[in-house]
Amino acid sequence: MPMPSFDTIVIGAGPNGLAAAHRLASRGVSVLLLEAGDAPGGGAGLAHLSYNLDPRVEKAMDLARHGLTWASRDLATTVVSPDGRHLRLQGDRVTGDLPETDRAAWTALRARLLRFAAVLAPLNHMAPPRLARNVGNPMVKLAMIGLKARMMGGAEFRELGRILLTNVHDVLDDELTDPRLKGALAFEATLGGWLGPRSPNSLLPWLVRLSGETAGVQAAHGLPKGGMGAITEAMVRAVTAAGVTLRCKARVARILVEGEKVVGVVLQGGEELRAARVVSSLAPRTTLLSLIGARHLDAGLVTRMRHQKARGGAARLHLTLRGIPDFMGANLQDRLVIAGSEHDVERSFNPVKYGKVPSHPGLEIVIPTAHEPRADGRHHLSVIAQFAPHAPADRDAARAEMLAACLAQLDRHAPGLAGLVERADLLMPYDIEDRYGLPGGQWHAGELSVEQMLFLRPLPGIAQYRGPLPGLWLASAGCHPGGGISGTPGWNAALAMEAAE
Numbered sequence: 001m002p003m004p005s006f007d008t009i010v011i012g013a014g015p016n017g018l019a020a021a022h023r024l025a026s027r028g029v030s031v032l033l034l035e036a037g038d039a040p041g042g043g044a045g046l047a048h049l050s051y052n053l054d055p056r057v058e059k060a061m062d063l064a065r066h067g068l069t070w071a072s073r074d075l076a077t078t079v080v081s082p083d084g085r086h087l088r089l090q091g092d093r094v095t096g097d098l099p100e101t102d103r104a105a106w107t108a109l110r111a112r113l114l115r116f117a118a119v120l121a122p123l124n125h126m127a128p129p130r131l132a133r134n135v136g137n138p139m140v141k142l143a144m145i146g147l148k149a150r151m152m153g154g155a156e157f158r159e160l161g162r163i164l165l166t167n168v169h170d171v172l173d174d175e176l177t178d179p180r181l182k183g184a185l186a187f188e189a190t191l192g193g194w195l196g197p198r199s200p201n202s203l204l205p206w207l208v209r210l211s212g213e214t215a216g217v218q219a220a221h222g223l224p225k226g227g228m229g230a231i232t233e234a235m236v237r238a239v240t241a242a243g244v245t246l247r248c249k250a251r252v253a254r255i256l257v258e259g260e261k262v263v264g265v266v267l268q269g270g271e272e273l274r275a276a277r278v279v280s281s282l283a284p285r286t287t288l289l290s291l292i293g294a295r296h297l298d299a300g301l302v303t304r305m306r307h308q309k310a311r312g313g314a315a316r317l318h319l320t321l322r323g324i325p326d327f328m329g330a331n332l333q334d335r336l337v338i339a340g341s342e343h344d345v346e347r348s349f350n351p352v353k354y355g356k357v358p359s360h361p362g363l364e365i366v367i368p369t370a371h372e373p374r375a376d377g378r379h380h381l382s383v384i385a386q387f388a389p390h391a392p393a394d395r396d397a398a399r400a401e402m403l404a405a406c407l408a409q410l411d412r413h414a415p416g417l418a419g420l421v422e423r424a425d426l427l428m429p430y431d432i433e434d435r436y437g438l439p440g441g442q443w444h445a446g447e448l449s450v451e452q453m454l455f456l457r458p459l460p461g462i463a464q465y466r467g468p469l470p471g472l473w474l475a476s477a478g479c480h481p482g483g484g485i486s487g488t489p490g491w492n493a494a495l496a497m498e499a500a501e
């Protein structure tokens with residue numbers, strides 16, 4: 001039977017492809033969503049906490065009606081110390097033995113960072129303005145953001161300007177003294193990036209992270225019931241209800257270009273599918289260099305795309321434990337962070353620059369079985385370990401070394417844990433690239449650094465979701481405003497397509 005024809009083909013059923021497909025279908029567009037994997041969801045299989053689920057997406061897709069519920073809308077963070085002197089952060093409250101001056105300083109710094117992030121948050125929901133042209137509406141939105149920033153008062157406005165260009169280490173060092181607190185914050189600020197806390201301009205990506213909200217709470221760490229896959233599962237039910245046709249095991253091998261226009265796709269196996277518009281939620285680099293091919297593109301664009309930085313620094317570890325671990329009395333329902341000091345975070349980044357494994361990686365740990373126990377009493381430790389090299393000389397040796405370093409770090413903070421391990425699965429950034437298609441295993445499908453943000457993301461000239469060839473649209477985490485299980489770039493791309501009609 002011939003495949004019915006569609007107005008629009010969306011490539012990739014991760015959060016952004018799902019969000020874009022839903023928005024388009026709910027406006028009456030017939031959409032075919034093609035997913036290479038056996039099941040949709042994409043990078044939701046990598047994620048373990050929600051920090052920036054787009055409220056527009058959550059509402060319009062009615063994810064609650066489609067089954068999304070929360071085990072916690074905002075997990076507390078326990079900063080685990082090997083001597084049992086843990087700190088517990090919940091909102092702006094810190095419990096544990098912390099100097100009073102640090103407690104007050106963190107409350108004030110957090111409030112300020114959240115205020116700055118909230119001022120910048122509307123940027124997430126718009127296409128970056130084209131600076132070269134006077135395009136009206138985006139400029140008005142930018143002016144509104146500028147006005148909101150100015151309304152904070154002269155002193156705060158100047159401080160925002162200063163802080164935007166500074167690095168995480170200096171801001172923490174100016175305000176705080178406690179190494180445990182500085183370490184945990186430096187780890188969070190650099191999570192998903194390829195930047196140490198002392199790297200220039202490292203504060204801005206942290207503000208982007210803090211500008212996210214999840215389940216209505218800014219800068220939260222939400223845990224959906226059933227894990228992060230529950231978000232994309234609800235999204236799949238929503239797109240199906242909206243009339244999107246989803247095909248899994250349908251890997252796009254090539255985007256069809258005729259007469260310098262995109263006219264459809266060719267699947268692995270040779271099936272050809274045509275549509276007036278193709279929306280790719282794959283990383284821009286993959287879309288342009290692998291699926292379109294350099295011969296259809298401007299040589300300068302190809303060079304700039306090749307030079308775009310996409311180095312992943314986070315590894316993913318799943319452990320099955322035969323018993324319950326004891327992190328020196330820490331609450332196992334919390335988000336646990338092992339980071340040492342701010343210097344330890346920087347030290348864990350240093351070897352990665354040279355393709356080597358750090359001896360003391362920072363760890364973010366979630367224990368889903370502490371929220372939803374397993375009948376057999378086993379526990380699941382879900383860990384993101386940072387930093388990890390994306391291109392070591394010997395991949396297998398680096399993976400083995402990283403696993404040993406992670407287990408040693410865990411065992412130092414939860415004595416005896418290593419002896420409980422029944423199964424360990426570690427994905428290094430290069431494994432993540434192979435399995436999930438994120439270039440370099442990069443969290444944001446292209447580093448989220450100042451020179452690759454806003455109208456420079458993914459590249460100048462194609463930063464408004466419109467691809468370099470007519471008929472092609474870009475909708476991945478590699479576009480503004482970056483990654484996470486948010487749906488934001490996908491939603492923004494669909495809005496840009498509507499605006500172009």
Ligand SMILES: Cc1cc2nc3c(=O)[nH]c(=O)nc-3n(C[C@H](O)[C@H](O)[C@H](O)COP(=O)(O)OP(=O)(O)OC[C@H]3O[C@@H](n4cnc5c(N)ncnc54)[C@H](O)[C@@H]3O)c2cc1C
Pocket residue numbers: 011012013014015016017034035036037040041042043044046047048049050051052250251252253281282312314315316384432436437438441442443444445475476477478482483484485486
């Ligand atoms: C180690 C690690 C941990 C992370 N942890 C978190 C976290 O805790 N919380 C969080 O919010 N975010 C987290 N992220 C980030 C998050 O996973 C990504 O930013 C997000 O998945 C990007 O969404 P996307 O829709 O743009 O792309 P993806 O989720 O990568 O989706 C792209 C989809 O396209 C499919 N595809 C690929 N090639 C083809 C093809 N040729 N044809 C058809 N389909 C194809 C893929 O199978 C995939 O389903 C983490 C990332 C990493 C690397």
